[in-house]
Amino acid sequence: MKKQCLECKEEFMGRADKKYCSTSCRSTANNKLNRDAINFVRNINNILRKNRRILADLNPEGKARVHKDKLLGNGFKFSYFTNIYQTKNGNTYYFVYDFGYLALDNGFYTLVRRQSYVE
Numbered sequence: 001m002k003k004q005c006l007e008c009k010e011e012f013m014g015r016a017d018k019k020y021c022s023t024s025c026r027s028t029a030n031n032k033l034n035r036d037a038i039n040f041v042r043n044i045n046n047i048l049r050k051n052r053r054i055l056a057d058l059n060p061e062g063k064a065r066v067h068k069d070k071l072l073g074n075g076f077k078f079s080y081f082t083n084i085y086q087t088k089n090g091n092t093y094y095f096v097y098d099f100g101y102l103a104l105d106n107g108f109y110t111l112v113r114r115q116s117y118v119e
């Protein structure tokens with residue numbers, strides 16, 4: 001069966017389920033896929049690390065109160081966090097590793113720091 005290699009676009013003869021003309025083309029293609037996955041993870045790790053640093057800088061004492069504009073101005077990305085902690089009275093804390101925040105009224109946030117890992 002005549003096929004076209006997905007990597008080098010050369011035609012080759014092979015079984016219907018064969019996608020690449022050679023092991024070299026197959027491994028080149030796999031490496032590209034792996035690289036994309038690694039970059040994806042790396043980019044998100046960088047965002048999380050930056051978010052944590054912003055929270056740490058604004059909260060040197062372990063507790064602080066800041067306005068949303070200050071977080072956004074520093075490049076904080078609210079969609080990236082590592083875990084959520086819900087208190088008994090219904091407050092939701094968002095954590096980026098050990099640094100967390102709780103939304104207050106009027107665009108303000110309470111910043112906290114958690115000392116120990118919680119399941």
Ligand SMILES: [Zn+2]
Pocket residue numbers: 005006007008009010020021022025
């Ligand atoms: Zn090829």
